[in-house]
Amino acid sequence: MTRQKKLKIALTGNPNTGKTSLFNKLTGLHKKIGNYPGITVHRVSGNFTLDDGTVIELIDLPGTYSLHPTSKDEEVVLKELLLNREGIDGVLMVADVNNLKRNLILLTEIQDLGFPVMLAVNMCDEMSKKGIIIDVDKLRDLLQIPVILVSAKKSKANGQRQGKGRIYQMKEMIPEMFKMPSKKYFENYGLTGTSIDFVKPAYPDEPVYKLWLLYTEQDKFGEEIQNKYPKIFNLPFDRETLKRLLQKEVIKRYKDINRILKETYKIEKSQATGLTDRIDRILLHKIWGIFFFVMVMFLVFQAIFSWAEIPMDWIDNFFNQTNIYLKSHLPANQLTALLTDGILSGIAGVLIFVPQITLLFLFIALLEEMGYMSRVVFLMDRLMQPFGLSGKSIVPLLSGTACAVPAIMSARTIENSKERLISMLVTPFITCSARLPVYTIIIALVIPQKDFGGFINLQGLVLLALYSAGFIMALFSAFVLSKFIKSKYKRYFILEMPEYKAPIVKNVFITVWDNVKAFVFGAGKIIVAFSIILWFLATHGGKEFQQAGEKFQTQNAHITNNDLEAYKLEHSYLGQMGKTIEPAIKPLGYDWKIGIALLTSFAAREVFVSTLSTIYSVGNTDDNQRLRERMANEKNIITGTKTFTLAVGISLLLFYAFAMQCISTLATLRNETKTWKWPVIVFFYMTGLAYISAFATYQFLS
C-alpha cells in the first residue's frame, strides 16, 4: 500500500510580482476560495501533483513586503508563517526580476524562520530587454535554496525554452528545497540584546527570529499565544528603542543582500527603457490624466449600463419562455408553480447579474493587470481619503450607479481591509438602475412639469437631487464608519507603482470566472432561497385567499382577472404583512397598499411598479401611463383625500433613495464579508435612515 505524500506549500512574495499569475499557472482552475476566520481576507488554495505522486497544496498568501505587517492582509502572512497552525511545510517565494534586491528582504526573513524555501524569479522574459544578467547557480549557492527563473506571462506563449517546461521544472524542483541546509541571517546581527537571549533557553526549539517577531509584533497576538510564550510577553517593551532596532535589521539585511547580489546580479542601466515614465507622463497628467480616467470610467459605465443589457434581455427572455413552456406542458398544480414562479424565477434573478459582473470584472482585471489601478489610487486618493476610503473606492462607488451587486464585488481589489469594508458598506447608497423606474413614476406623479429659464426642468432637477443625495449619504456614512471601525494600522500612503505591462489574457479570464463563480454559488444560493420565500408569501394566504376564486364567481359578473389578482395579493401572507406594517409606515404617509409594494421591493426595487399595477388592478405592468392615472386618482378610504400627494411622493422618493431593500445586495455583502453581521448592520442603518428622513419630510410637508 503506497501512501500519497502530501506537502503544504505557501506562496509568498511582494505585491506586483505576478504571484497570482504564477499561482494560476501552477494550479490551473482548481482553486478553493475561503476566508481566514474572523476577517475579510480571502484564503485561496489549489492543488497539483508531482511526477512521483506527491500532492502539493499551494496556499496563495496575500502579497507583502516583509513580515512586519501594515494591514490586516499582511498580518495574515505573519500569522500563517509564524504560528503555522496549518502545518506549512515549505515556502515558494516569487520575486520580480526588476527589483530583486527589495524582494529578497522577505526571503531572508522567511529563511530566518527556518522554513525550507525556493525562489522563483518571475518576469525573466524582461531580462534581455532591461539588460539584466543573473548567475542562477551562484545565487543558489549563496542563498542556499533552489532558484529558478520563470515567466508567468510567457511560459505558454513560446514553447521551446521557457515553455510549459519552465513551470513543470519549477514544480519538480519543489522537493529540492527540503534537501538544502537552512541559512540564517538574523542571528548574526546581534540585535536581540539581552532580552531575547535571556528568554531563549525557555524555547530551545524555536528559531531566534520567531521569538524576535513574537516580541516585536506582540500587539498582534491574542491571549492564546501570550499564554504560550509568557516569558516573551513579560519582557519590557519600549517601542522607540525597538523601532531603531527594527530599522537596523532592515539595513543589515540590505547589506547581506547587496553582498549576494553583487556577485550574481548585473544590470546595464543604458538599456533600461523609460516606457513606463513616458506613459505616466500622460496618464498622470493634471488634465490628460483626469480626462483619460473619466474616459475609462465612461467606458465601464457604457459597458455595464447598455452592453450588459443585451445579454440580460436574452437571459430574461430565455427564462420567460421556459416558464411559459413549462406551465403549458406540466400539470397546473402547486409543484409546477413552485418550479416555475419560485425556483426558476429565483435562478433567473441570480443569472441576470452575470453580464454586469462579467463586464465589470473584465475591465477591472484588465486595468489591474496592466498596472493602471495603482494609478487610479494615485489620482483619486486625495479626493477619497478624507472619507476614509481608498482611491480605488471610486470604482465601486461609480459602478454602484448601475448595480450594487457587481460594485460591491469590485471592492475586492482594495488592498487595505478597512477601506475595502467601508467601500462595500456604503456602496448600496448609490442610486442604482433598479431605483430609476420607481423614481420615474413617482416624480411624474407628484412633481409638476415646470421649466426654469427655459431649459432646466424641475422633474430632472429632482432626479439629480436624488442621485446627489445617494452620493452624499455614501460619503457621509463612509466618514462616520471610518471613525467607528478601528484599525491598529495608522494610514500611511505608501504605494508601489508597478511598470505598465501587457495583460495576460488568461489571467483576466480567470479573474472574471472566479468572480462570477463566487457570485453565482455564493450570493446566488441566498438570493434563490429568499425569492422562493417571497414567492410563497405572495402566492399563499389564509382562508380568504383560498376562497378568492369562489367569492368572485358568486359576486357580480363584470369583474376582471385583474381584480381577482389584486384581491389575491391583498389577502396573501405578504398582503397581510403589508397591512400589519401599516401602523409603522402611516407616519410616513403610506397605506397598506404601498406597504405591500415596499415588501415586494425586496426581490428587486423595480418590482414596486409591477406590485402597484397588480394592487390597483391595472393588469399589464408595462402600461405606465395607465398606472400613473390610476395612482393619481387613488384616494384614501377614510379621509377621502388623494393618496399620492406631494408629501407622500417626496417621502417615498427619499425612502427608496436610502432604504436597504435588496436581497441580492445583502446576499452579496454576506458573501464578501463572510458574516451576517455587516449585512444586518447595513440593513438597519440604511432602513433606519430612510425611515427617519421619510418621516421628517412627510411630517414637514403635509
Added chain:
Amino acid sequence: MPNNSLNLRKKSYFCYLETFSIMKLKDLKKNQKAVIVNCQEKQLPLKLMEMGCVDGVEVSLLNKAPFGTPLYFIIGDTRMALGKEIVNEIDVELVENDAAKKT
C-alpha cells in the same frame, strides 16, 4: 528700490540652497536628483525602508497627483507614490539640479 531688494532676497535664498542643498522631499522638483539623508532617524513606517527607501539611496520626482498629494518618486529601483505625511518628514540632499539650471 523695492523691486531690487526682492531680487536680492531671492538670490540669497538660492545661495543658501546651493551651499547646503538639503531640503524636504516634498520640495523636490521634477528633473532634480537627490539622495535621502535622514530616513532612519525619523518616526517613519518601517515599510518605507523595507521598500528600499534608506539613507544614501537616490530619489527623483516623477509626478504630482492632480490634487497636490501623493507625490510619485523613483527611489532606488522602486517607483512609489508617497503621501503628504511622509514627504514632509524625509530630508534629501540635492546632487544634481537640472531644474535650477534651467531657470
